[in-house]
Amino acid sequence: MRTIKVFDTTLRDGEQMPGVSLPVNYKIQIAKQLDKLGVDVIEAGFPSASKGEFEAVKEIANLGLNAKICGLARVVKKDIDQAIKADVDIVHVFIPTSKIQVEHTIKKTPDEIVQLSVDAVEYVKSHGVECMFSAMDATRTEMDFLKRIYKAVEEAGVDIINVPDTVGIATPFRFYDMIKKLKEHLNVPIDVHCHNDFGLATANTYAAVLAGADEVQVTVNGLGERAGNAPLEEVVALLYAEGFKTNIRMEYLVETSRLVERLTGVKMPPNKPIVGENAFSHESGIHAHGVLKDARTFEPGIITPEMVGHKRRIVVGKHAGRHQIKKILEDAGYVVDDEKLSIIVQKVKELGDKGKKVTDLDLFAIAESVLGEVSEKDRIINVDEVTVLTGNKITPTAVINAEVEGERKVTSAIGVGPVDATFKAVTELLGRKIKITEFRLDAITGGSDALANVYVTVEDEDGETFTARSAGADIVMASFDAVIKAVNYLMLKKKRKK
Numbered sequence: 001m002r003t004i005k006v007f008d009t010t011l012r013d014g015e016q017m018p019g020v021s022l023p024v025n026y027k028i029q030i031a032k033q034l035d036k037l038g039v040d041v042i043e044a045g046f047p048s049a050s051k052g053e054f055e056a057v058k059e060i061a062n063l064g065l066n067a068k069i070c071g072l073a074r075v076v077k078k079d080i081d082q083a084i085k086a087d088v089d090i091v092h093v094f095i096p097t098s099k100i101q102v103e104h105t106i107k108k109t110p111d112e113i114v115q116l117s118v119d120a121v122e123y124v125k126s127h128g129v130e131c132m133f134s135a136m137d138a139t140r141t142e143m144d145f146l147k148r149i150y151k152a153v154e155e156a157g158v159d160i161i162n163v164p165d166t167v168g169i170a171t172p173f174r175f176y177d178m179i180k181k182l183k184e185h186l187n188v189p190i191d192v193h194c195h196n197d198f199g200l201a202t203a204n205t206y207a208a209v210l211a212g213a214d215e216v217q218v219t220v221n222g223l224g225e226r227a228g229n230a231p232l233e234e235v236v237a238l239l240y241a242e243g244f245k246t247n248i249r250m251e252y253l254v255e256t257s258r259l260v261e262r263l264t265g266v267k268m269p270p271n272k273p274i275v276g277e278n279a280f281s282h283e284s285g286i287h288a289h290g291v292l293k294d295a296r297t298f299e300p301g302i303i304t305p306e307m308v309g310h311k312r313r314i315v316v317g318k319h320a321g322r323h324q325i326k327k328i329l330e331d332a333g334y335v336v337d338d339e340k341l342s343i344i345v346q347k348v349k350e351l352g353d354k355g356k357k358v359t360d361l362d363l364f365a366i367a368e369s370v371l372g373e374v375s376e377k378d379r380i381i382n383v384d385e386v387t388v389l390t391g392n393k394i395t396p397t398a399v400i401n402a403e404v405e406g407e408r409k410v411t412s413a414i415g416v417g418p419v420d421a422t423f424k425a426v427t428e429l430l431g432r433k434i435k436i437t438e439f440r441l442d443a444i445t446g447g448s449d450a451l452a453n454v455y456v457t458v459e460d461e462d463g464e465t466f467t468a469r470s471a472g473a474d475i476v477m478a479s480f481d482a483v484i485k486a487v488n489y490l491m492l493k494k495k496r497k498k
């Protein structure tokens, strides 16, 4: 079984994504997480880009991580010096080699390009530092020239060469062929760096591995220039599925993705492979029926949610079937006969047909109306009063006066905003760790008096979740209402199960 090394460039190419700019402390948090994940190399940045970038790379290089730390540099002495001064283990030097880039950027002859590259590699190596060399825009560079330049840097002592598909125009068969030819021509290890302009970054990276590539460059969540880079989570999971070994601890993939999502502000779509909210979720009746029997019926099987730190969810919606609705209700302690189940399923579908995202709360409310159960008296939290204060000279504060399981409680909390303060006061009230894992706010109508639709998912310390919705003209109160409903039902569901 071949081991493929993972070179992560989230902090360099990932950060080149428009709109992403990470302060030093965020870069450090991500670097530590990447190290925990087990990547072999962290490309921490481009030290000569700015003072802050230099400091970030230097701090990361001195954290004592297991991963090797790499810094990017043009084949320019000043850039290389900055990278070396930042204490990196590897300097990654690059130069454009395609006609289009050479003509419009560095404007050098082929001989000059080769000489600059050899000089840069020798200069790095003379400092006792490892060197990676990239022929930028390799996939649009003539093969003869690529072979020539890579051979020249190999003879100059480069440790590893990188073959970048800079503008993402490679296709798997062509890229396979290219890497195979280079592999036959060279003795140094080969690394590849694929962009996702045609959605082929993962496929091309995989094709390169099949052709003999030793290392893959990736970014968490596929962040990067334009359409991004090959996503770490996809490449690693695919390599695992196809029988290759990496040093990645896959159980941290979701945790890493969520951290990067939060610190960069780049939200992942729910259908993102491996780490997306829906990567292991099933709403359709036919799928859910199969999955309830054996998850491999409608999942790849070789990767389970637990293996990547995810969770499988059977959710309700317009496409739901009887088996899953019965199971969800029975898990929550409801007893449903066939006749009542048919009515409940029908009502869920009617709600879905109106274009609504059906929440757990909707299902439970429908079930209770059909089963004739009264939920009021069962409520865990009965709120009497909620006061929320905010303004430019006050720290947002929420105070709640409520009865919790029959006991009167008054709690208060501060937060970064009124909604955050309110959520924190609810957590205080319960005295349990409740997380809001999803919070969505949409205006249903226009204008400043618009009705806000709030959709939340809460999760308790056992990983149990519950989704609920509330609408109202006051965003804070609608958010509070949705959370209280979700928490109440989550607790009720657990109480019923006991």
Ligand SMILES: CC(=O)SCCNC(=O)CCNC(=O)[C@H](O)C(C)(C)COP(=O)(O)OP(=O)(O)OC[C@H]1O[C@@H](n2cnc3c(N)ncnc32)[C@H](O)[C@@H]1OP(=O)(O)O
Binding pocket: 013, 016, 046, 048, 049, 050, 073, 074, 075, 076, 094, 095, 096, 105, 106, 107, 136, 166, 225
């Ligand atoms: C494919 C990639 O992802 S490559 C990495 C891209 N990342 C970045 O560019 C982020 C960091 N970059 C920066 O902060 C700046 O661009 C700097 C500090 C590197 C250079 O800034 P400036 O001196 O203002 O130059 P500017 O960015 O406008 O232009 C790039 C210059 O580098 C030259 N150049 C580009 N690549 C290379 C290279 N690999 N080796 C040598 N010179 C190069 C260009 O020809 C141009 O030279 P010129 O100023 O003589 O015309």
Ligand SMILES: CC(C)C(=O)C(=O)O
Binding pocket: 013, 072, 094, 134, 136, 137, 162, 164, 165, 166, 167, 193, 195
């Ligand atoms: C510096 C190189 C590897 C790069 O980022 C690219 O070509 O996309």
